Amino acid sequence: MSRINSSETGNLLPEACGCCVACHISAVCVWSQVLADAVSRLVVDKFSELTDNFTSPHARRKVLAGVVMTTGTDVKEAQVICVSTGTKCINGEYMSDRGLALNDCHAEIIARRSLIRYLYTQLEHFLSSNKEEQQKSIFTRCDKRGYRLRDNVLFHLYISTSPCGDARIFSPHEAGMEDQGDRHPNRKARGQLRTKIESGEGTIPxxxxxxxxxxxxxxxxxxxxxxxxxxxxARWNVVGIQGSLMSYFTEPIYFSSIILGSLYHADHLSRAMYQRIADIEDLPQQFSLNRPLLSGISNAEARQPGKAPNFSVNWAVGDLALEVINATTGKDDMGRASRLCKHALYSRWVRLHSKLSSTLRIKVSKPSSYHDAKQAAVEYHNAKQTLIKVFHKSGLGAWVKKPIEQDQFSLNS
Known part of the structure; x- marks a missing residue:
């Protein structure tokens, strides 16, 4: 378990004088920088540990991502939940109609899938007959139905560089530019929805x-x-990071911070993450527009030289080793499905659904397919549709969906 030694951090929140707004802002800025640097260091150190001090062939990467969990604002006991690498997507000919291939192997997308897998494990712990396991879980019962995170459990997303698309397309490639502001914030291209290029890098509107x-x-x-x-x-900042299936069990879960290791530009990142959809309204109850803390780190990560590898790796708490996935096929090099694929996560969900039918936030009989299960999460689906409409209404483009056949599988198919 990677943790931050308390002697490394000292007192996180410097004492403000109590009568001065500027002093309070200064204290918050100091805390946010300490948090960002600590989260970055934890993720990089964990990746070093998993790759034999970066000597493994699978240490090669362009982008590293990870999720760190804290209790409140204290980073002394912060824990790395998952780490991942990757910059590529599946080639269309390798699509799976059984949920067995990963479509998107970009590091931050894989990190979020790893986090969902961790959430399933934590919910299973809470439901265990073993009291010790129950107490270790990050979940607790809601007053009404379902479950929620224990008080002060926070998740922080680290990405070694700005995410592809709107946050990245305009990012400065030189240090020291982050304070210059966005000189052309209203250009038509600002905020546009963009898609990744199959089997390659970069995005197009x-x-x-x-x-x-x-x-x-x-x-x-x-x-x-x-x-x-x-x-x-940006979608996670509206519908949550837990996904539609997990929303049967839990309230929406949002990232508390998003931290970049390089190419951090406050204007561009805030626009891409939430500012371009600030007009969103009429979201279902419990959903809202999340505005996480955004930060760079004190010493920006150097650009990774060389060509981007064609593989993606993932690891989460409890795993013995990295899983290596061929980003072109969405499976490992032996043709085996990832532990993060739709089929694997749906299997976990079905087991929990059968155990929890009386306490679900969403009342529905056992769905016949993965697609049906997702669609039955009505409030989640409505929140997602509200977001898509806001993008369209703002002239930022139409959200592109995958072929529907990808989701029409059952565990028996």
């Missing part, structure tokens, strides 16, 4: 009208389009 991706079309050579990381993180 979406069309203004809906793009329907079909299974046949992609298999016949059309490029499989995947929304950029900036757009996906």
């Amino acid at each position: 979406v069309r203004t009208s809906n793009t329907i991706q079909t299974w046949d079309g992609v298999l016949q050579g059309e490029r499989l389009l995947t929304m950029s990381c900036s757009d996906k993180i």
